[in-house]
Amino acid sequence: MEVFAVPGLPEVRPGDDLAALIERQGRLRPDDVVVVASTVVSKAEGRTADLSDFDPGARAREIAERLADLTDEEKDPRFAQAVIEESESLLLSAPFLLTKTRFGHVTVNAGIDRSNVPDADLLLLPEDPGASAQALAEALDRPVVVSDTSGRPFRHGQRGVAVGWAGIPASRDWRGEPDRDGRELGVTVQSVVDELAAASNLVAGEGGGGTPVTVVRDWQFGDHDGSDELFRDRADDLVRQALEAWDYDS
Known part of the structure; x- marks a missing residue:
């Protein structure tokens, strides 16, 4: 072929x-x-979406704090909230977010991309x-x-x-x-x-x-x-x- x-x-x-x-x-x-x-x-x-579109709840803040402690890097709870909203379920919340999307795909961060997005912060699947x-x-x-x-x-x-x-x-x-x-x-x-x-x-x-x-x-x-x-x-x-x-x- x-x-x-x-x-x-x-x-x-x-x-x-x-x-x-x-x-x-x-x-x-x-x-x-x-x-x-x-x-x-x-x-x-x-x-596409901007981080400002997401209001982080208690779960997102908890996840961001836990990941920051594990990685010694500041994590934005708004991104964690975006992942939660794009996921049917979280399989892992640390040391990274492994998710199942609503259509069945298992992937990191619900497949949200932060590269090659000229006019926004995030590109969703x-x-x-x-x-x-x-x-x-x-x-x-x-x-x-x-x-x-x-x-x-x-x-x-x-x-x-x-x-x-x-x-x-x-x-x-x-x-x-x-x-x-x-x-x-x-x-x-x-x-x-x-x-x-x-x-x-x-x-x-x-x-x-x-x-x-x-x-x-x-x-x-x-x-x-x-x-x-x-x-x-x-x-x-x-x-x-x-x-x-x-x-x-x-």
């Missing part, structure tokens, strides 16, 4: 027709998959990245993955992950198919939207030279069953349960 960045996109502003900008610059083919950074989706949807991906997919008539950059348990560094997708299943199921020695695969379910997001992130880059939209060309889902299950429910997420218990006990 080929992955390339869409060149020449302007700074995206609230209300911009993101699909039209992509189609104008993207040189798309019918079987392309379009991967769009959540940052530009959020900008088009007006998901799209309110419903799945719906955002669906609208783009319908406008472009192609599968769309909305990606974000996220850290990984047990590893240093970050990589692209999918937070929304449309026109493509989240995963392909290899269970029941033979391996190279003829043994039946029993547990392999491949998260293709995460892998496409990660591959695209290599091309998109980071920082000031980054490009927010990439195209994946000549990739085929193949003859596999698909599933849209990506985010684990709490009931079968043993890691989340352990983190919540540890945070409470600490």
Whole structure:
């Protein structure tokens, strides 16, 4: 397959027709998959905020004080309040804020970004990245993955992950198919939207030279069953349960 960045996109502003900008610059083919950074989706949807928009409550002040004690750095309780308001739940409140967003993604600080936001203090994740991906997919008539950059348990560094997708299943199921020695695969379910997001992130880059939209060309889902299950429910997420218990006990 080929992955390339869409060149020449302007700074995206609230209300911009993101699909039209992509189609104008993207040189798309019918079987392309379009991967769009959540940052530009959020900008088009007006998901920016200032710290002054958040009035910190007692929980936010407590979290900020605790983090300041642990890190020897002053923490703004307004930012803690923003994270609380953008989260369904906090899995960890120290030594950093690990959150579950309302759409199921587990990430640090509810995915709130403080970089590449020229006209505000904060850039929030799209309110419903799945719906955002669906609208783009319908406008472009192609599968769309909305990606974000996220850290990984047990590893240093970050990589692209999918937070929304449309026109493509989240995963392909290899269970029941033979391996190279003829043994039946029993547990392999491949998260293709995460892998496409990660591959695209290599091309998109980071920082000031980054490009927010990439195209994946000549990739085929193949003859596999698909599933849209990506985010684990709490009931079968043993890691989340352990983190919540540890945070409470600490």
